[in-house]
Amino acid sequence: MDTSTQRGRNEGGITPEAADLMRQMHAGQRPAASSPALDELVQAELATYDPHSGVFIATDLASAARIVTRTATAEIASSIARAEQLSALVAELSSMPQPDSGGVLRIDHYEEVTALMAEAVRGAAFVRTAHPIPRPAGRLAGGFERDAEVVRRGSELHVIYLETARTRAPEQDYARKISAIGAKVRTLNPPFERMVLTPTAAFISDTTGDQAGKPALRVTNPGLLAFISSVYDQQWQAARPWMGEAPTRSDGVTERHHFVMRRLLDGRVLKAVALELGVSVSTLYGDLDRLQALSGVSGHFALGAWYAATYGDGGKGELAA
Template sequence: MAIKVYTAAVHRGALPLAEARALASTEHDQVLDRLLSLRLLTLNWAGDALIPTDPEVAEALSSVPLEREIRRRQQELSELQTQLRSLMPLYREHRRRSHGSPPLTCLDDPVEVRNELALLMRECSTEFVSMQPGGGRDPQTLRGVTEESLEMLSRGIRLRGIYQHTARSSLATRSYVHQVTEKGAEIRTTVETFERMMIFDRETAVVAKRRVADEVPGAAFITDPVMVDFLYRIFENLWQSARPFEASMVETQTTTEELRRRILQLMADGLKDEAIAKRMGMSTRTCRRYIKEITDELGATSRFQAGYLVAQQGLNGGPVPASETGDI
């Protein structure tokens, strides 16, 4: 009905108010009020006719007060956040003096974990290190991680991260690495197996709890200096042997060779395909492709025989030629 009235006004140039009410039928007050509020129609100087307005002009006229209100609200939000955050040190210092800081806090609620992590990231002042197993990360998750990482880097915080070699095949992860390394972050990958961990300013370590079924795992927040230092040294030891995350062909071939050698070791240990895939941070399908290549190269007729030959010949200690098609 509103479109009908507006169309008539456009065609007539000036639509008498009485005709507009007739066109809008029984809902004329509601329809006309809506068109007037959107600035699509305006009353003439005599107040007895409606003049159509260019929709682009109406958009500008309607948007200005809304944009002004949005800016006002954003300013209020910014001031509120500043006021509340300024009280955080006071509150935390009081808690430390009154109750002491618990050396270990376990949180199971994913929302509580995210809130605590967000707080630690905001308060981080010198260095943030992390270990992220499991190959490439979810693109949606990485979008949020990218924003957080860039914000920390903009504050001059040193950021280092370790992934498994299989993360190199993830386009989303490669995009993340490209963005953050341009701003000074350092990312490396390793063939080793490890658990998810983060350390803030060498003062607080966060270790993910074991996942049960499809439930989102909780996390343990550790502030005990001895434990945090121990976990930090684990990171440093792994960091020294890890390779810089680069996209060059030489690096890709080298990491592929390391993956194959590690799979050989796990085959010799008697692990099943699914267990090997989980440790390597790759899909079972990709893992089985590697195993088939290795089995063919060994001249084995079965997965079991390949594992036996590896153990018997001591091949798990040396490199295996990388397959020309061994891309993951």
């Protein structure tokens, strides 16, 4: 399968075209044997050839759900494993002898981190950053001027934000302005690592708990830099491009959409909500697809966060499975 098809895949592991064809087949329509989307469904075990009728038929819904769940679970497990691998490396390096051993330096003071980071960024051919926690508005304002200088001198700047940054005005404003002068911004669902990466140094910090007084690591060892760079590249490829556009907040959101989202945020499973409404589960999956298209986010985690930020949910923000 070509790379454009892979980029077009949604969180269920198939392209929108294949998802549409699957709905048509479950509605009783016969697909054309030459359809690329049919090839994709067959490869994903979501369609099979029936020798008795001589046509391709859709896998039954229960089997299809198990296949999609299995694929999604494997992808999630792979992402978590990569994040845990780097987290374990950070924990190991944090306990190494100080002040500097093997190209790794633990830094305990924010001012020192800032100074060393500015030194590494100065004149760097590229700067790549990842922010798995929201950035305060005041820090974003100062950060824009520093980041804009990187772009204006001709260096490449890549920035990764949380998927939920699409719903917050400070990040929207930053992404619009920095994209307008040539930087590239993307958004990603957690987990991913907080870092600043240049050709000569990487800065990694822990994002759990209270951030006050948290140490950071400066890594200059070439082998470790190559590893951290590969981790960043994986995060970048998984992220979605963003130029600061705000998600649609209300256009097209129906009363049923609100009902479904509130039930899910209260912890109800989709099947129970479908029974309560007297509709099929596939109908509600269609509603969730529609809401993702309206909001501009991808995935149920981000959709829950977007809905909570837009309409409020009493402090929740994560959809039930």
